Amino acid sequence: xxxxxxxxxxxxxxxxxxxxxxxxxxxxxxxxxxxxxxxxxxxxxxxxxxxxxxxxxxxxxxxxxxxxxxxxxxxxxxxxxxxxxxxxxxxxxxxxxxxxxxxxxxxxxxxxxxxxxxxxxxxxxxxxxxxxxxxxxxxxxxxxxxxxxxxxxxxxxxxxxxxxxxxxxxxxxxxxxxxxxxxxxxxxxxxxxxxxxxxxxxxxxxxxxxxxxxxxxxxxxxxxxxx
Amino acid sequence: xxxxxxxxxxxxxxxxxxxxxxxxxxxxxxxxxxxxxxxxxxxxxxxxxxxxxxxxxxxxxxxxxxxxxxxxxxxxxxxxxxxxxxxxxxxxxxxxxxxxxxxxxxxxxxxxxxxxxxxxxxxxxxxxxxxxxxxxxxxxxxxxxxxxxxxxxxxxxxxxxxxxxxxxxxxxxxxxxxxxxxxxxxxxxxxxxxxxxxxxxxxxxxxxxxxxxxxxxxxxxxxxxxxxxxx
Numbered sequence: 167x168x169x170x171x172x173x174x175x176x177x178x179x180x181x182x183x184x185x186x187x188x189x190x191x192x193x194x195x196x197x198x199x200x201x202x203x204x205x206x207x208x209x210x211x212x213x214x215x216x217x218x219x220x221x222x223x224x225x226x227x228x229x230x231x232x233x234x235x236x237x238x239x240x241x242x243x244x245x246x247x248x249x250x251x252x253x254x255x256x257x258x259x260x261x262x263x264x265x266x267x268x269x270x271x272x273x274x275x276x277x278x279x280x281x282x283x284x285x286x287x288x289x290x291x292x293x294x295x296x297x298x299x300x301x302x303x304x305x306x307x308x309x310x311x312x313x314x315x316x317x318x319x320x321x322x323x324x325x326x327x328x329x330x331x332x333x334x335x336x337x338x339x340x341x342x343x344x345x346x347x348x349x350x351x352x353x354x355x356x357x358x359x360x361x362x363x364x365x366x367x368x369x370x371x372x373x374x375x376x377x378x379x380x381x382x383x384x385x386x387x388x389x390x391x392x393x
Numbered sequence: 394x395x396x397x398x399x400x401x402x403x404x405x406x407x408x409x410x411x412x413x414x415x416x417x418x419x420x421x422x423x424x425x426x427x428x429x430x431x432x433x434x435x436x437x438x439x440x441x442x443x444x445x446x447x448x449x450x451x452x453x454x455x456x457x458x459x460x461x462x463x464x465x466x467x468x469x470x471x472x473x474x475x476x477x478x479x480x481x482x483x484x485x486x487x488x489x490x491x492x493x494x495x496x497x498x499x500x501x502x503x504x505x506x507x508x509x510x511x512x513x514x515x516x517x518x519x520x521x522x523x524x525x526x527x528x529x530x531x532x533x534x535x536x537x538x539x540x541x542x543x544x545x546x547x548x549x550x551x552x553x554x555x556x557x558x559x560x561x562x563x564x565x566x567x568x569x570x571x572x573x574x575x576x577x578x579x580x581x582x583x584x585x586x587x588x589x590x591x592x593x594x595x596x597x598x599x600x601x602x603x604x605x606x607x608x609x610x611x612x613x614x615x616x617x618x619x620x621x622x623x624x
Contacts, residue, residue, distance in 0.1 A: 216493065216526050228482055235488045242481040258457045258466040265459055266443070268496070302443055 170195035171224040173210050175202050177367050177375055179324035180233040181221040186320050187237050190361055191244040234264050237317050249317045263303045263310065264321045270295050277338045278380065281387045285338075292340055296325075300349040308355055315359055325349070326356040327366045335376035398423040399451040401437050405604050405612055407561040408460040409448040413602045414557055415464050418540070419471045423450075461491055464554055476554045478539040487539050490530060491558040498523045499561055505577055506569050507620075520577055527559070528586045535592045556593055563590045564603055572613035 172188070172195050174181035188195050200210055200220050213222045213229035223230045223239065230236050241250050250257050272279070274295060276288025303318070304310060310318035325341070333339050343350040356362055400416065400423050402409035416423050428437055428447045440456035441449045449458045450466070457466055468475050477484050501523055504516035531537065539553030566578050580587045593599055 225482070230482070230485045230489070232489050232492055235485050235492065238488060239481055239485040242484065254466055254469040255452070255455050255457065257469065258462050261462045261465060262457070262459050265462060268492075298443055 169224075169226050171198060172196070173198050173200055173207070173213065173222040173224070174220045175200050177372055178220060179328050182323060182327075182365065182367075183233045183320040184221045184223060184236050184240070185365055186323065186361060187240045187249060187317070189365060190249065190315075191240060191247050193240070193244055234268060234321065237264075237320065241317065249311070249315075249320070251312070251316070260311075260316065260318050263299075263318050266299070266303070267318075267321050274340075275332075277340055278332045278336050278376070279383065281384065289338060289340060293345070296341055296346055296349060300346050304348055304352055306348075309352065315356065315361075319356060323356065323362070326353040327362070328372070331369060331372045332376050335373055335380050396422075397451070397453050399426060400424070401426050401428050401434075401440070401447050401449040401451070403428055403447050405609055406447060407565050410602055410604070411460045411557050411560055412448045412450060412463045412467070414552075414560070414598060415467045415476055417598050417602055418474050418476065418552065419467060420473070421467070421471050461495060461554075461558060464491075464557060473541070474551075475541040476539075476552070476557060478541075478553070483539055487537075487554045490527070490537065490555045493523070494527070494555070494558045494562070498527060498559075502562070502566060502577065506566075506573050506575055517577060521582070524562070524578065524583060524586065527562075528583055531585050531589055536589065552593070552596060552599070560593075560599070560603075562586075563593050563599075565609070568606060568609050569613050572610060572617050 170188070170193055172181070172184060174185070174197060176199060185197075198207070198209070200207060202220065206218060209224075210220065210222060211218060213224060214220075214231040217231060219231075221231075221233050221236060223236045225239075225243070230239050237249070241248065250260055267274075270292075273288050274292045276292060277285055280288055299322070307313075309315045310322060329341060333341075341349065357366075398416070398421060400409075400412060402413065402425060404427060413425070426434075426436075428434055437447065437449060438445055440451060441447075441458045444458055446458075448460055448463065449456050450463050452470070457463055464476055468477050477487055498520070501516050501520040504512055505520045508516050536551070537553055537555035537559070538551055539555070540551035562578070570576055570578065578586070594603075
């Protein structure tokens with residue numbers, strides 16, 4: 167019998183990528199919540215000694231870390247209900263955009279992670295990146311995956327379900343519907359997909375969490391500047 | 394059916410060389426076009442409007458960018474001598490380490506070698522830590538391996554995705570160290586990693602697809618001098 171475990175954190179969009187993929191494929195798994203801020207479990211530290219972070223998938227005891235790597239693994243292990251196109255060129259394009267999302271994450275999330283001048287710079291650049299994503303990544307498609315959702319949609323799921331909560335927590339708007347109409351249309355469509363609708367963290371809980379985290383970050387920022 | 398494969402690359406770029414190595418291991422015929430970074434060629438801008446940089450592969454007119462994405466594409470498109478193993482779990486491990494190299498090792502190494510002085514010490518520590526973890530992953534293997542026939546007799550001893558992804562560490566770091574007068578990677582600190590470097594560079598397909606050492610060294614020396622001059 168197959169044993170699949172997912173080590174996660176309730177608010178993490180990276181963990182949700184994996185949850186969505188597992189659920190899309192009807193893979194039964196046991197979810198284990200990690201107390202990331204206080205004490206990471208021995209299982210997590212053993213399973214991901216390099217990065218010590220979630221998500222980690224354990225399949226029959228064998229650990230896989232890094233959400234994008236886990237997504238590819240899930241796609242290969244459970245090929246039904248595919249989340250990647252068959253055509254090699256289209257697969258390459260999907261991987262390209264997932265990598266784009268990973269590489270640009272520090273800038274895209276800079277509005278939340280950073281302060282002052284650096285934050286301003288990040289916000290400006292992030293807006294440009296979202297335009298690029300909309301124009302070249304999404305194009306005229308309903309989803310990044312085409313007519314149906316795929317791994318790339320999961321990878322950018324944070325833009326659909328997390329971004330506006332974080333924007334509210336920080337008091338900065340990154341993504342305006344007027345300047346990114348196609349992306350906002352995608353956000354609406356993505357959120358309507360039953361799999362997604364039924365599997366996102368509670369908004370109120372997220373808002374208070376991100377507000378709290380933002381304040382903690384601000385305190386660190388101020389004290390690091392003072393020293 | 395005649396196939397058209399073109400690679401836009403840069404002689405000194407490790408990312409560009411990764412793709413060339415993968416194509417050579419597979420025996421894929423391709424046309425190489427050196428990109429003049431100073432005046433970005435119109436063709437490059439057309440095919441990689443997002444990142445505007447090499448390497449870009451053009452296969453039957455369709456462009457693909459990003460070296461690690463290309464390594465997977467090459468595996469999926471052409472038969473024989475794969476750079477990824479068949480087992481999904483092992484593939485996941487290879488992808489993990491290739492990602493680790495690109496997202497953690499390379500930026501830390503680059504900052505440690507070229508970063509602002511205030512950042513260098515921290516970057517050096519991080520680079521050393523990352524390299525230690527990479528070295529640990531090698532264990533007692535000659536290569537990171539997982540490939541299917543590019544560098545040896547097959548099985549785990551053949552050049553794989555991680556070996557190719559780590560080309561910067563195997564070749565460029567040593568040259569850049571000499572140019573900047575730093576020492577991060579040395580045989581004493583990383584005996585296992587150095588054995589891997591020796592093994593990798595002994596593979597003809599790797600050796601024959603690296604930029605000439607003296608030319609690369611001269612390039613980095615002039616970069617260092619230019620940086621000093623602008624201060």
